[in-house]
Amino acid sequence: KLTPPGGSYSSDTDRHCVLQLQDAFSRGLLKPGLNVVLEGPKKTVNDVNGLKQCLAEFKRDLEWVERLDVTLGPVPESSDPQPTPQNKDQKAVNPEDDFQREMSFYRQAQAAVLAVLPRLHQLKVPTKRPTDYFAEMAKSDQQMQKIRQKLQTKQAAMEKSEKAKQLRALRKYGKKVQTEVLQKRQQEKKHMMNAIKKYQKGFSDKLDFLEGDQKSVPQGTKAAAKAQQMKKGPSAKRRYKNQKFGFGGKKKGSKWNTRESHDDVSSFRAKTAHAKGPKRPGKKGANVSVCKAHKKLRKAAWAGPASLVLKHTELPGGALRGQ
Numbered sequence: 001k002l003t004p005p006g007g008s009y010s011s012d013t014d015r016h017c018v019l020q021l022q023d024a025f026s027r028g029l030l031k032p033g034l035n036v037v038l039e040g041p042k043k044t045v046n047d048v049n050g051l052k053q054c055l056a057e058f059k060r061d062l063e064w065v066e067r068l069d070v071t072l073g074p075v076p077e078s079s080d081p082q083p084t085p086q087n088k089d090q091k092a093v094n095p096e097d098d099f100q101r102e103m104s105f106y107r108q109a110q111a112a113v114l115a116v117l118p119r120l121h122q123l124k125v126p127t128k129r130p131t132d133y134f135a136e137m138a139k140s141d142q143q144m145q146k147i148r149q150k151l152q153t154k155q156a157a158m159e160k161s162e163k164a165k166q167l168r169a170l171r172k173y174g175k176k177v178q179t180e181v182l183q184k185r186q187q188e189k190k191h192m193m194n195a196i197k198k199y200q201k202g203f204s205d206k207l208d209f210l211e212g213d214q215k216s217v218p219q220g221t222k223a224a225a226k227a228q229q230m231k232k233g234p235s236a237k238r239r240y241k242n243q244k245f246g247f248g249g250k251k252k253g254s255k256w257n258t259r260e261s262h263d264d265v266s267s268f269r270a271k272t273a274h275a276k277g278p279k280r281p282g283k284k285g286a287n288v289s290v291c292k293a294h295k296k297l298r299k300a301a302w303a304g305p306a307s308l309v310l311k312h313t314e315l316p317g318g319a320l321r322g323q
Helices: 012-027 048-058 085-090 098-122 141-201 219-232 236-245 259-263 270-274 283-303
Strands: 312-314 320-322
Touching: none
Parallel strands: none
Antiparallel strands: 312 320
16 A cells, blocks of 8 residues: 555645556556656647737738738749649759759749839839938947958058068069179189189280170180190290299209219318317306306305305406305
8 A cells, every 4th residue: 555755645636646556556557667657749729710819919901012021932934834733743842952942032032023113113112222322330330440440450461461572572583683693793703813814824915804894715716725825835924934943854852862962072071060160268167157156155045154164266257166
């Protein structure tokens, strides 16, 4: 027997539910586990009279110009034949197809425009905006000012970026021109140095390279000039060097001894070789005596006054000798 926790029922409904559960338990209809009461399907109510009453409450009897409402189907396509029930079923719009759905909206709006425009013209309602028409902005002046500032900032940034691009392009072009100028100068310098070397070596006696704009000489012309110079003979510089240094020959080992030079002792002087020649008298002995006297004086000074028993004799050179 089922009893509530408090020992009594709060209402007749609870008592009735408990009795139903007891009856089901006695029949064996209850099974172990969670028992849920299943509710039946909700019944839909189509209250037509109530809907009409609500519509009549907020409906207003206004003229069509104030309402501008039309109910039309889509405009038939020019290639379609006369619409029939079968064609309507075949031409049904698939709501899952975006293109067909949008085209149906477009054709329906087109049909509404074609039907409404003549009617508006009959009622003398203007359908075009005049040239001096000014519409009121939906946004406030502050919002439009913010938008204007943002657009100006964006435009300034774009102009700055364009200027930076132009400067980079100009720098690249200037660097390219500078590189070309430096290469041209190096080439001209190289040609001038080559011309100077040729002039110094006597291959050419022209000084046209000093005037600048030295043009490169073809290889054939160089060979012809060299052959012509060889025919003329050595240049003035070569002749001067030959006169000063000789005409070639062996230069290395010219100061080496030979058998004849080794046996030749005619220039030998014994006194000069062994330092037995005349000397300056008294110079070396006087210096040695002075040094010895100074050493003895230092030793006596360190030993004390009692040890200063020295006899000094005067040397011929004026030096003192201690004894």
